[in-house]
Amino acid sequence: MRTIIETGLFLSGGFLISILQGLILIPNILLISYKKRLFDQPDARKVHSIPVPRLGGISFFPAILVSLCLIIGLFHCAGIPIARLLSERNLLDLLFLIGGCMLLYLIGVADDLVGVGYRYKFMVQIFTAILLVLPGVWINSLGGLFGIYMIPAWIGLPLTVLIVVYITNAINLIDGIDGLASGLSSVALTVLALLCLARGAYFYALLALATLGILIPFWFYNVFGNAQRGHKLFMGDTGSLTIGYILSFLVIQLSAVSHGEETRSNPDMVIAFSTLLVPLLDVFRVVVHRLRKGCNPFLPDNNHIHHKLLHTGMRVRMVLVTILLVSFFFIGLNFLLASVLDLTCLLALDMMLWILMHLFINKINS
Numbered sequence: 001m002r003t004i005i006e007t008g009l010f011l012s013g014g015f016l017i018s019i020l021q022g023l024i025l026i027p028n029i030l031l032i033s034y035k036k037r038l039f040d041q042p043d044a045r046k047v048h049s050i051p052v053p054r055l056g057g058i059s060f061f062p063a064i065l066v067s068l069c070l071i072i073g074l075f076h077c078a079g080i081p082i083a084r085l086l087s088e089r090n091l092l093d094l095l096f097l098i099g100g101c102m103l104l105y106l107i108g109v110a111d112d113l114v115g116v117g118y119r120y121k122f123m124v125q126i127f128t129a130i131l132l133v134l135p136g137v138w139i140n141s142l143g144g145l146f147g148i149y150m151i152p153a154w155i156g157l158p159l160t161v162l163i164v165v166y167i168t169n170a171i172n173l174i175d176g177i178d179g180l181a182s183g184l185s186s187v188a189l190t191v192l193a194l195l196c197l198a199r200g201a202y203f204y205a206l207l208a209l210a211t212l213g214i215l216i217p218f219w220f221y222n223v224f225g226n227a228q229r230g231h232k233l234f235m236g237d238t239g240s241l242t243i244g245y246i247l248s249f250l251v252i253q254l255s256a257v258s259h260g261e262e263t264r265s266n267p268d269m270v271i272a273f274s275t276l277l278v279p280l281l282d283v284f285r286v287v288v289h290r291l292r293k294g295c296n297p298f299l300p301d302n303n304h305i306h307h308k309l310l311h312t313g314m315r316v317r318m319v320l321v322t323i324l325l326v327s328f329f330f331i332g333l334n335f336l337l338a339s340v341l342d343l344t345c346l347l348a349l350d351m352m353l354w355i356l357m358h359l360f361i362n363k364i365n366s
Helices: 002-036 056-077 088-113 118-133 153-174 180-199 202-224 236-255 267-274 277-292 305-311 316-337 343-365
Strands: 141-145 148-150
Touching: 002 056, 002 202, 056 088, 056 202, 056 236, 088 118, 088 202, 088 236, 118 153, 118 236, 141 343, 153 180, 153 236, 153 277, 180 202, 180 236, 180 267, 180 277, 180 316, 202 236, 236 267, 267 277, 267 316, 267 343, 277 316, 277 343, 305 316, 305 343, 316 343
Parallel strands: none
Antiparallel strands: 141 148
């Protein structure tokens, strides 16, 4: 009973500290943004029609880091043993995660303030992805996808780096309307926290909840804030890169299997990737579309799923709700079918449903 209480305090404490920081930091970021005129200017691609601050993401990494450090420090000062909640391996993972987050945070701040070329951002993303595999955690099994289970390090390591960069960019690119990137990330973080909790990985659950904690107050300002009264802001690249990197870290941790289990299916991996299926499939489709048209895949366009739904005449909030429901649908579907279908069939089903959905949207827009 005492162990359950301590675990509950560990997780809820980090979550609440993060929310409290958001309630303090975000209004002050708004104040500074308006005083210094640090705005995201509207253009043909963007939904907003008046300048809006885009520095909300500046609060994310500091708030998450403070939450983790404070709750660990408070437990230690209170004499509560945290070895069960934070192992030496967790600490090593945390150090490399903080290093990578800091680099992405800095490049994101620079991009939000003065702009940074996509090549430089891509190079930093690759380097930070490499940092995540240095502690020795990487995808060492495909869980039966295409009949493949155990994979060697020379395939698994670069594959893991690719997946980290892919997820990080997916969250960055899906951030096109109010509440979409933060909403999808919040859904993913909630499910990932539950998966980590079920696994007994309490530190990773704490990381997910601390990240969710700072996203909640931001989401309300982003979605319900009045831009004309100075109560609205965007997360910018600083926020999307940070959130995408943390999500990729959690997905990799849940996807890696222990030695001797490489030839078994991994339901946690299926559900973990399902939480991000909407941004992952959307980015894949958009990149393929750009390449087919001979365009640079790294340059923005108006072909994301939220743009296509807006073209149907739906309002922004209705588009947000629709995409969040699609995400819930895929998570629920894969959760129910993970033990029934093999991973290859499940992926094929997901892609078929995704394609049918887009064909339906195209028909409405035609």
